[in-house]
Amino acid sequence: MDPSALNKIRILDLTHFVAGPYCTKLLADFGAEVIKVERPDGGDKARYLPPFKGDLHGPEDSLLFQYLNTNKKSVTLDLKSRVGKKAFFDLIEHCDLLIENFKPGTLQRMDIDKEALLKKNNNLVIVSISNFGQFGPYRDYGANDLIHYALSGLMFVFGSTGREPLKHAFRQAQFKAGTNAASASLLGVYGVKYGAGGQSIDISIHESMASAVRDTTTSFATTGVVPTRQSLMNGEIPRAPIKAKDGYVVPINFGSTDWEKTANLLDNTDLLHERFSTKESRRFNSKEFEKLVRESFGKKNKFDLFYEAHSHRELVYGVVQDVSELLRNPQYEHDQYFETIDHPSTGNVLFPGSPLKLSETPRKAPVAAPLLGQDNQQLFQELTTLTTSEIDCIRESIR
């Protein structure tokens, strides 16, 4: 028997790009049956997103797509066509969840609205992921991660004071929303069990970000203070990456650490001088302080600093690692975090694994992302009323 946690849940997955597919990846990896519906002309546009392996650039070759779509099945449907719609509504009858991330209003324009869906399956939970949610003044605004970083407030507290605000690399907002949507999906499934019935759930990528920037709104609501970006070294060592000899560490003191401990860690007796012994004196001599601190960090190797800091319980320093270091990291190795997936088009590639370990219902061994429409025949036969010729017709429409 499949020991997966979510093996009783079947999902019709109309998502594309990153946020939605990460949501359904989480659900699929923990056992839900995810039927990914793709358009016959090219499929999910994430199939064309980098990184690729070497020169391979076909629709099956995007490694990002492969990461986001493990353990899923793929069917192709043109939801604007009569046959496509028929198959879609047949499938809906067999599913617990419909998860989509079209622009708000898109499905309705194809006559796929909540009423029609619940009429077909009154316990269906519809999860809609969009940039700004299904209503509100920004509903139709265009956005990508950069815009979300700005409008969620995260960017304002990111970077150096006086300089341009920053965002994280890549697509953090998308992944955040995807994770939250996966949780909301399960809440929806519980809702059905406990009497809330079928319903639609609105996930705004913007709000997923804003939820995590609670520090800044709460700061204003409770003290009137508007936080800003990283300040200069004003008698304190900022909790931000600082250059060591061979890379960067992040100095973090947990709780009330005496200054001596930090000075000892940095192996610099000058820092124990009374010019730096108190907060006030460090602040008064801040220029000299900064110079000494930077020199001291610059003399030590980052992992030495990291390990030595962690031999004191109050110094929970971070160490900046790049991917090559992660691949050799003893903790990641212990967790067997990275995993090889063999894909018919790209062969073996090492992928990120999961941060979650569930003792009794472990994550499924990853099945490589589906080829476009690979499950048409089986799923249409099993779950829809399509005729053989209609199924053939769909197969021929794949481009």
Place this chain on the structure above:
Amino acid sequence: MEMTRILKGLRIVELGQLIAVPYATKLLSDMGAEVIRIESANRPDMYRLSDYYDDRVDGEYWNRAINFNEQNRNKMSFCVELDKAQGDYTLKDILAISDVFASNFTPRVMKKYGLEYEELKKIKPDIIVVSSTGYGHSGPWSSFGAIGFGTEAASGLSSTTGYRGEGPSQPEIPYPDYTAAEHTVFAILSALQHRLETGQGQFISVSQAESVTSTIPESVLSYTANQLKVEPIGNDHNEIPLHGCFRCKGVDDWITIVADSDLEWANLMEVLSPDMEELKYENYEYRNSNRSELHRLVSAETIKHEKIPLMKMLQERGVKAGAVLNGEELLFDEHLKNRNFFEIVNHDQTTGIPPLPYPSRPWKMGSTVEINLAPPPTLGQDNHFISTELLGQSQQHYDYMVENKILSEKLEIPAKEVDVSRDQKVSDRTIHKYDPNFENRIRDEFMVGNDDL
């Protein structure tokens, strides 16, 4: 219409600190779960000990700790010393009637108090035990304490983030705590689903560093497939010619703009520089290979505009644009207001804190779902209820525990004095600004106040 609290009847015991677990259980408590927060007067959550409402350090300051309150709405507080045998037994008694036990202390602490899954399973066979750690529950880094700034560094995200050509950069909030918490919510709900089907509990381990690595496949796969390391490129985007942050009129006011296609560029110029006669910019290749020139051109125009009206003008023309909002502007943002994203939470009367708008949650459920929004607990507020009613202990036993300081409702730790005034912080530029009138602003904007209590 009858409303459902989806997680009603679910009891979660939380031995948490700061964000990674408290944020996760906050979201579950919103959905109706009963969360019992285990606290200690000897070793209080750091969030009880810093940043108080209106910077007031008098009296029971710990009940006015702003981050604690915001992270712990709906929860009960049971303040018990686990170092004392009676306290330890009491926690085990609570766990024997609970569904989930979640903690973000290191495994060392859990072991010390006999709170490992194997032990707890004996008390409650179908319990779900969650361990959220910086780096992992077992293994060479498992004993290392961590907060988000450390795990962000380790995760691989920092090495790819920052100003172009410079070192790594991190935001001023412990970002990975939320990433870990979001994955934790998903893991708990998955385990509950399994328990519902089979009656079986289990052990969940969440690694905060790994939770972030799982959200940067672009970086990992560039390296594992092609041995390419991604370097920081600021706000730039490899495939989009104009993708950046531009200064606007005002103090530290900025707007982000994304213009990729010829049409988006034309629409952008129509707003910013309608008299532009230079034809070379109409060429995508030219724009793509002259990005700094493009940046200067756009900056020279955005500085003439206020960020929010400019954002609206651009969005109306189909150009992706977003004003960089600060904490105050986010709180008053018209879109979030329209969506009731900030929800009003009351506070215990003894705190003197008015009802306040707190961020709700990253999902909006349908109209049949009832959301729980009760005040955050004062320290040890539920000691008596939990001891005598939930556990059925005698009043005598309760009195004994109080007398022997196994249960407490007060801290004996002095408040951390506010060493730098808010006005000083403004002039040091460690904060953007301070509005002494904030209470009125909140009351007027959200139409709440002490009068409503």
